[in-house]
Amino acid sequence: MRITDINCSLGKRAPRQHFSEAGVLLHTLDRYRITQAVVYHADALWNAGCGNARMREIAAASGGRLQACYVLRPNLGGGEMPAAEVLHDRLLDERPAAVRLFPQQDGYPLDRFFCGELLEVLAALRLPVLLEYDGGMCAGLPALTTDFPQLPVVLLRPPIRQVHILMPLLAKIETVLVDCGALTDNGLIEEIVRRHGSRHLLFGSGMPHFLPAGSLGLALYARLTAEDRANILAGNWQRLQEGRA
Amino acid sequence: MSIRDDAFAGRPITVPIIDAHTHLLGYYLNGWYTAFQETATVITLMDHLGIDAIVTAPHTLVSGDAEATNEATIAAAAEYPGRIYGYIFVYPHDDLAIVRKIIARYAAHPSFVGFKLLPGYHGSLLAPAYAYALDFAAEHGCPVLTHLWGSSPGAAEVEAIVQTRPALKLLAAHQGGGSADCTDALVAVMREHPHVTMELCGSLYNHYALENLVEMVGDERIVYGSDLINLDPRYDFGQVVFSTLPDESKSKILAGNFLRLLEGSALGSIAIHGT
Numbered sequence: 001m002r003i004t005d006i007n008c009s010l011g012k013r014a015p016r017q018h019f020s021e022a023g024v025l026l027h028t029l030d031r032y033r034i035t036q037a038v039v040y041h042a043d044a045l046w047n048a049g050c051g052n053a054r055m056r057e058i059a060a061a062s063g064g065r066l067q068a069c070y071v072l073r074p075n076l077g078g079g080e081m082p083a084a085e086v087l088h089d090r091l092l093d094e095r096p097a098a099v100r101l102f103p104q105q106d107g108y109p110l111d112r113f114f115c116g117e118l119l120e121v122l123a124a125l126r127l128p129v130l131l132e133y134d135g136g137m138c139a140g141l142p143a144l145t146t147d148f149p150q151l152p153v154v155l156l157r158p159p160i161r162q163v164h165i166l167m168p169l170l171a172k173i174e175t176v177l178v179d180c181g182a183l184t185d186n187g188l189i190e191e192i193v194r195r196h197g198s199r200h201l202l203f204g205s206g207m208p209h210f211l212p213a214g215s216l217g218l219a220l221y222a223r224l225t226a227e228d229r230a231n232i233l234a235g236n237w238q239r240l241q242e243g244r245a
Numbered sequence: 246m247s248i249r250d251d252a253f254a255g256r257p258i259t260v261p262i263i264d265a266h267t268h269l270l271g272y273y274l275n276g277w278y279t280a281f282q283e284t285a286t287v288i289t290l291m292d293h294l295g296i297d298a299i300v301t302a303p304h305t306l307v308s309g310d311a312e313a314t315n316e317a318t319i320a321a322a323a324e325y326p327g328r329i330y331g332y333i334f335v336y337p338h339d340d341l342a343i344v345r346k347i348i349a350r351y352a353a354h355p356s357f358v359g360f361k362l363l364p365g366y367h368g369s370l371l372a373p374a375y376a377y378a379l380d381f382a383a384e385h386g387c388p389v390l391t392h393l394w395g396s397s398p399g400a401a402e403v404e405a406i407v408q409t410r411p412a413l414k415l416l417a418a419h420q421g422g423g424s425a426d427c428t429d430a431l432v433a434v435m436r437e438h439p440h441v442t443m444e445l446c447g448s449l450y451n452h453y454a455l456e457n458l459v460e461m462v463g464d465e466r467i468v469y470g471s472d473l474i475n476l477d478p479r480y481d482f483g484q485v486v487f488s489t490l491p492d493e494s495k496s497k498i499l500a501g502n503f504l505r506l507l508e509g510s511a512l513g514s515i516a517i518h519g520t
Contacts, residue, residue, distance in 0.1 A: 217483015
């Protein structure tokens with residue numbers, strides 16, 4: 001059984017977390033029988049260039065267990081981020097598995113007006129964009145995904161009581177995917193699969209802030225076909241990677 | 246075959262399991278959602294996980310209708326004997342005479358094994374009606390499951406009620422209130438009051454893993470609960486069965502500790518295979 005955990009980080013971000021080093025992450029993946037993880041480095045929150053470079057090195061040394069996820073910000077060509085064409089070529093060359101944006105934390109609306117240049121680059125590469133779940137931000141996703149129909153958008157760790165936002169998004173937007181690691185409205189995983197198929201769901205743990213036990217309970221005890229479970233645990237992420245430019 | 250091996254295979258767990266925090270009946274207020282409402286489906290989900298029995302206070306408790314809630318429990322327990330047990334629910338804004346009558350009537354029914362209080366939703370844990378129920382529970386040796394979320398109510402109110410009732414078997418829900426800070430506050434109370442036990446459900450926001458909780462209070466003072474029907478029981482179930490704790494600890498958390506709380510109780514009891 002292959003399991004790809006799409007919601008992990010390294011480095012220090014919060015006072016209470018279970019580990020910060022790559023070796024411990026690899027050991028934890030083994031303990032929870034997780035095949036590989038998509039990981040950003042918390043240093044990238046302070047300085048994207050440094051943190052992303054560090055994550056790239058760690059991923060390169062992990063024997064394929066860790067896939068680098070870059071943290072990017074929309075002010076291209078300024079003090080932190082390179083110009084659009086340079087960024088495009090760099091991403092094409094370095095091939096991170098995904099990108100994390102932090103619009104709420106970094107204080108910008110995620111739309112064409114404020115982030116168009118960055119989103120054009122990511123959409124051209126069909127590079128999955130991972131977003132920490134925020135119900136308010138989701139109101140902008142219909143416009144965002146209309147403006148950038150090639151851009152896969154992954155909502156990380158939506159918690160309980162989000163069904164009135166998640167179901168319309170999954171019903172109407174093919175490129176929106178959801179990390180089901182904390183999707184704890186009872187039976188919602190099965191309902192999503194029944195109504196919209198398993199292709200929208202991915203497995204995430206939230207390590208190192210959470211250990212994977214609870215998320216594994218949801219994914220491995222969901223009453224699904226073996227094919228749907230395999231899609232959620234690893235297949236859908238692989239499909240996104242194969243669809244990249 | 247270990248519990249963990251069974252869990253990775255998605256098989257029902259074979260050691261006794263009691264879910265000590267559940268609510269039956271559909272509930273959709275304020276964005277809450279469950280994909281099914283029928284108790285029969287709850288039973289199939291229990292079978293899928295290997296849960297032997299649940300202890301419930303149906304969702305009509307939120308609106309404060311004590312009689313409807315307790316009657317719904319009796320109906321469910323009668324429909325699924327040995328699988329569903331109940332907590333007596335009391336509403337703190339009812340007249341004290343009504344509360345006394347409710348307790349007297351339902352404490353005599355064998356399906357009820359303890360009390361469920363919903364402070365926060367229904368105000369302070371220090372309400373007079375709750376004081377009557379807590380005194381009754383302390384005297385009759387049955388557990389009381391109390392809601393705790395954030396600071397509404399918080400550990401200070403827990404401390405206040407156990408301070409004057411040292412024999413009270415208090416089951417503090419949601420690991421103390423759903424966050425690591427709340428857990429820290431509850432653990433401080435638990436260290437001073439040996440009859441306070443932590444219940445697990447709603448752990449999706451808490452950065453402490455079960456291993457941390459066991460390190461803090463020991464494996465004999467934690468009880469598995471899920472908040473089913475709205476919360477998916479599989480998350481908190483996963484916290485236990487996929488944890489790296491030894492099977493002996495898991496067995497205590499999944500049923501043994503709750504069964505121990507029922508020892509010496511004058512209310513109903515739970516019979517599980519192998520216990």
